[in-house]
Amino acid sequence: MNVSDVILVLGKRLHNNKLTAEGRSRVDALISLLASVDCTRTALVFCGGITPNQTNSEAREMYEYFMQSLPNPQPVLPEILLEDRSVNTIENVINAADTLIESKLCQTGQQVTVHFVSNDYHLKRIFEIQSLMDEQGLLRVLKSRCALSGLDITIPIEHSAHTYVPYPHTTEQGNVFLLLDELTTYRVYLEGVKRGAFDRPLNQVRAEPLKIASKALKKLLDLELGKEVSDELEVIKRAVEMTTPDLPYQELAEQLLLLDTTLTQLNRTLDPERQNV
Known part of the structure; x- marks a missing residue:
């Protein structure tokens, strides 16, 4: 498989080893997104490890909820990877890069476009920090990490290139x-x-x-x-x-x-x- 697009679903802390409303909202939005994605050229990475007081990984819980929530008959799916070592957003990005590199789904020297799926406040903060302090930006980390292995990563800044899921708690x-x-x-x-x-x-x-x-x-x-x-x-x-x-x-x-x-x-x-x- 020769992947040209990668979708990173960023992890959210579990509660009692289960996805919360916020975590489920990210997966629900992902399922809607896949209708407009060329799944034959796309890799999907669920991010998130085992955080304190939990025994399941965020990535595994998101993946299982994703598979259970797919419509019937099941559509064609992208290649799916689980990054289940990270415990925060920084590690999500670093370990997702390593997981993608280890998968060998992308050819060396190929340009790959990365798209994020997360809640609106979360992505807003990531791009805000990138804009104000590129020296501290996670997107820079992702690009440089992949570049070390010969992957040319592009991360669009346009809002439409990513999935900003509304925060579910309006209280x-x-x-x-x-x-x-x-x-x-x-x-x-x-x-x-x-x-x-x-x-x-x-x-x-x-x-x-x-x-x-x-x-x-x-x-x-x-x-x-x-x-x-x-x-x-x-x-x-x-x-x-x-x-x-x-x-x-x-x-x-x-x-x-x-x-x-x-x-x-x-x-x-x-x-x-x-x-x-």
Whole structure:
């Protein structure tokens, strides 16, 4: 098989070893998408490993739900690969590249177009980070990883080239979760500073991530989320304000760790999918 297009279905954390509404929404959208895909030239990669407190991989659960949800009679399917080692989006991308290379479905030197399937907020964040901080962008990682093995990967920037699945939780708690996710861009900025990724002036690089984080934090702190959550948000707010470009490296690393730990905890605590599966 000579593949020219690859569809990456990005993983979503399981709950009690089962897909959540968000995970199912990605697979449902994929099934609709396949009606317009040349399956004889396409590879489909389900991404996601086994995360803490689970025993099944996200990739396997998505694949099984996909197979169970296909119409009858079953349509012609693309070549299907499972990337079941990753536990976050960064690893999704890196391990998906390795899985594709190992499959030998693409010839060396061939141009391959990659399309993503995920929820709208997730893809928005990936492309936002790529646009603001190419040095930290996942798409750059995917291209460079494949290039090492002779694969010429193209990732279109057009919205229409990817499948932006609507986030299924339109409740107040869902809105809180989306606002928390907006803080990811600033965290990625700090990670870039820590590893010395930026040759540009940091004031320039920081400006937009700071604006995004400050706006999201203001909205979150205006909500009545309880003292414990408010205190944790204040920890994040102080970390954002303190990490100016002139902050010594060690202090920046400490604030990044504090921000990352607190944000991860809040994301998991306030994720509506903990209650709505």
